[in-house]
Amino acid sequence: MNIxxxxxxxxxxxxxxxxxxxxxxxxxxxxxxxxxxCALLRARAQESGxxxxxxxxxxxxxxxxxxxxxxxxxxxxxxGNDAGLYLGTVxxxxxxxxxxxxxxxxQPVVLLxxxxxxxxxxxxxDWATTGTPELSQVYAEAAES
Numbered sequence: 001m002n003i004x005x006x007x008x009x010x011x012x013x014x015x016x017x018x019x020x021x022x023x024x025x026x027x028x029x030x031x032x033x034x035x036x037x038c039a040l041l042r043a044r045a046q047e048s049g050x051x052x053x054x055x056x057x058x059x060x061x062x063x064x065x066x067x068x069x070x071x072x073x074x075x076x077x078x079x080g081n082d083a084g085l086y087l088g089t090v091x092x093x094x095x096x097x098x099x100x101x102x103x104x105x106x107q108p109v110v111l112l113x114x115x116x117x118x119x120x121x122x123x124x125x126d127w128a129t130t131g132t133p134e135l136s137q138v139y140a141e142a143a144e145s
Contacts, residue, residue, distance in 0.1 A: 024102045032100050035108055036089040041082035044069065052086065054093050056143075059135040062086075069128060076128055084124020087135050091118065095143050114145045 024031040036054070041062075045052050050061045062083065069079040088110045091098045097113025110118040123138045 021102050021104060021106060024100070028100065031102075032089075032092065035085050035100060038082040038086045038089070040075070040078050041086055044079060054090055056090060056094060056136065056139050059087065059090055059139050063127075063131075063134040063136050067128070067131060077125065080125035080128030081121055082124070083127050083135060084119075084121035087124055087138060088118070088120035090139060091120070091142055098142075110142070112142060112145050116142070116145050118142050 038052070042052050045058075045062060045065065048065050050058070050065060052058045052062070069075045085108065088100065088108065091110045091112075092100055095112065098110055101109050101111040101117070103109060107119070108121065110120050112118065118138070120138075123133065123135070126133065127135055127138075
């Protein structure tokens, strides 16, 4: 079916980029530091005596935390988002050739040297909601690539 106004609208919106993409392009190191903040997750981990030192070992410790955030439907997505960004931070800082990439819609992902893309925010949200896959498992699979 040919609907000219719809075709024009789709073309215009397919090429739109999130404003975050240009910020990330101008200062990737600053953007990486911003993504690494994960303030809520760090606060919850600290309350439980877990130090987040940006190492794979800290992912294993996070996997062992009691998921108290599941009791708060407003906090759960924020913890999940932070968990994904933290997972990405650990990958970028410890896996050779891994780096942050922003999709045109502004979604941060980790691109591995192999070309594989890890949607870390999605993994973090799954972890926060259900506990699976464990963050340490996602890391291990990505580090093998």
